[in-house]
Amino acid sequence: QVNLVESGGGVVQPGRSLRLSCTASGFTFTSFDLHWVRQAPGKGLEWVSFVSSDRGHEKYADSVKGRFTISRDNSMNTLYLQMNSLRPEDTAVYYCAKSGMGRFGVPRPYFDWWGQGTLVTVSS
Amino acid sequence: DIVLTQSPGTLSLSPGERATLSCRASQTVSSSYLAWYQQIPGQAPRFLIYGASNRASGIPDRFSGSGSGTDFTLTISRLEPEDFAVYYCQQYGSSPITFGQGTRLEIK
Numbered sequence: 094q095v096n097l098v099e100s101g102g103g104v105v106q107p108g109r110s111l112r113l114s115c116t117a118s119g120f121t122f123t124s125f126d127l128h129w130v131r132q133a134p135g136k137g138l139e140w141v142s143f144v145s146s147d148r149g150h151e152k153y154a155d156s157v158k159g160r161f162t163i164s165r166d167n168s169m170n171t172l173y174l175q176m177n178s179l180r181p182e183d184t185a186v187y188y189c190a191k192s193g194m195g196r197f198g199v200p201r202p203y204f205d206w207w208g209q210g211t212l213v214t215v216s217s
Numbered sequence: 218d219i220v221l222t223q224s225p226g227t228l229s230l231s232p233g234e235r236a237t238l239s240c241r242a243s244q245t246v247s248s249s250y251l252a253w254y255q256q257i258p259g260q261a262p263r264f265l266i267y268g269a270s271n272r273a274s275g276i277p278d279r280f281s282g283s284g285s286g287t288d289f290t291l292t293i294s295r296l297e298p299e300d301f302a303v304y305y306c307q308q309y310g311s312s313p314i315t316f317g318q319g320t321r322l323e324i325k
Contacts, residue, residue, distance in 0.1 A: 138254075138262065138307070138316040138319075140313060140314040152313070155313070188261055188262075193264075201250070201267070203252035203267045203309050204252075204254070204307075207261040209261055
């Protein structure tokens with residue numbers, strides 16, 4: 094059974110930093126791309142960032158580019174999101190999500206498993 | 218960016234009825250790379266459909282997806298009490314990945 098557990102959320106002042114973690118189990122961690130998706134209170138889902146299975150590729154939403162950094166430790170089955178220069182509009186539940194797999198083992202960025210989320214509140 | 222517009226915003230139906238949810242894209246979704254998710258308030262999203270019409274593992278067959286190009290539909294054939302939730306579509310054919318704003322399915 095796939096399990097994704099996020100941690101590291103909390104209350105932080107604008108301009109400060111926070112690092113989120115997501116510990117994975119129940120699948121071959123090194124074979125799958127991983128993503129962060131966030132949801133502001135009462136709002137819809139917003140894709141944030143992606144890292145490829147081999148850590149060779151990363152992408153970011155324009156709203157976080159230059160401030161957030163995604164990384165993964167394949168020896169620890171853990172995904173990270175380093176969030177710098179936080180803004181009030183970054184307040185959200187942050188989910189880590191496992192990417193799907195298409196034919197012939199090609200990764201497809203739909204999200205077949207999600208963690209329970211961790212709440213980040215940016216407020217003075 | 219591809220903008221996904223879901224309609225209606227809220228759908229009020231009774232258990233046993235049929236639900237039809239729409240997702241319209243501002244541009245063609247490449248290779249029908251469209252997914253659907255269900256979210257019960259306070260919970261993480263649940264994966265339902267990929268490739269516009271393929272049910273995820275363990276998803277009941279009352280859920281079905283259809284469509285191509287710019288128009289996609291999620292149909293729930295006979296609503297069960299546990300189906301009342303918010304539903305999101307997502308396109309993954311073009312970067313950046315984008316979601317629709319959601320349709321709330323509520324009990325009438």
